[in-house]
Amino acid sequence: MDETAKRAVRNLVILGGGTAGTMIANKLRHRLARTEWHITVVDRDDEHHYQPGYLFVPFGGCSPEQVVRSRHSFLPDGVDFVIGSVDMVNAEGNVVLLEDGRQLPYDQLVIATGTTPRPDQTPGMLGLEWRRSIFDFYTLEGAEALADALSRFDGGRLVVHITEMPIKCPVAPLEFTFLADAWLRGRGLRDRVELVYVTPLDGAFTKPVASAHLGGMLDERKVLVETDFMVERIDDEQKMLVSYDEREIPFDLLVTIPLNMGADFVARSGLGDELNYVPVDKHTQLSRKFDNIFAIGDASDIPASKAGSVAHFSVEIFVDNFLQHIAGRAMTGAFDGHANCFVESGDDKALLIDFNYDTEPLTGKYPLPVVGPLELLKETRVNHLGKLAFRWIYWNVLLPGRPVPLPALMSMAGKHPATQREKQEA
């Protein structure tokens, strides 16, 4: 390559080869000329996990082979895949520094390094009882260890606990609780188990209408709910959760969702908020500090669910915006915070909820108005099959960046705003 050509080629560096990073690499490689843009994806390993699959692992419903594939196999030709840990981003100098000393200069940077459970942030969580009577299921190892513990569990207090919001997939702790209830019933153990759901929120979920609905489902299943519980520490000798206002919740088996935080390099680079999330414009996801840094997926501070569906819908908007941005034009797309989550409710049924920054989860049909086939905010078998089918769609359609026939922005067609009564109950 001669000097002129070298200067002409620009670098797009994508940190993170997860859902958002992989989709972006695939979509942009098709839209950016190779003679004009190099694309590099950086991740610390070559294991891409289908994280929604973790939920079924504790109940023996999903094998590790079904949830892990290699990252590079989902990246197209013409994208460099670099395995390495990011030390920091020098945003003034437009260069990423890796821990092994390598430097990756960029013209445009996408931070898509997600969010990670951090059990080290709560005193006592990583103590003697970690993976003995205290488990997480947001990592594959945690979910596998929990499967083992559940298979030996024959009664007592099973406590499901959320440390602090926001967390990845905010419905997963509820789903776990519903599945645990069904699983215990199936094994004839339900009467010997006290199921407790402990949350820092003032209800079962974050959005009022869905919270009332899902809270009702916990009541039906005789799950005790402890709200407004901000854990200060875990007393691992007495096996109990202790809150800042000195409430105590004993457990025999604790399934906790640790504090979630963005990557530490984000903090080291001065690009993060108090939880290492990158502050961005919530419609374009462009950094509020730097004009050539975007944060997509769970890594940003947008007030939307940290979930694969949000990553997916926001990438659709991002790609067109990015092309306008690098051409020096104003970005015209505006992401609306659209999230779309299946909620497993046990006994091979699931609900589906669909919401965005401004609109509560609605009842109705999805994705096609009236026809469905999926029902919003209702437990059905078809929704459960939809959730299971999604794993195939994820690996084969979504990650490769092929068009998924779901609109990125939320549609109101065929949906019904919650009734006044539902709102009041909420």
Next chain:
Amino acid sequence: MPTTTIGGHEIHVNDEGFMTEYDEWTEDLGQALAAQIGVEMSDEHWQAIQFLRRDYPDQGETATLRRVSTVGGIPTKQLFVLFPKKPAKKMAYIAGLPKPRGCV
């Protein structure tokens, strides 16, 4: 949006009673709002409320407990002492800010 009168001031509030207009707030009003929910304001209380007031215009969101503790420098434990039971909500209410989202 409904309006209500607190401490002689007419203010705009949402259906949960949280103020909706940042600029309608004054310290007097904060004092009156605190009295409504049984909080007696000390210097330490004001320190937290002033942090929330300063932080909001920059962030566009009401600070979470974690932000008040890590950025504002008041330990979470102390926030539970100052504003018992539901510190995040109580602080937002007194500071005339929306209920913190921190929960999406």
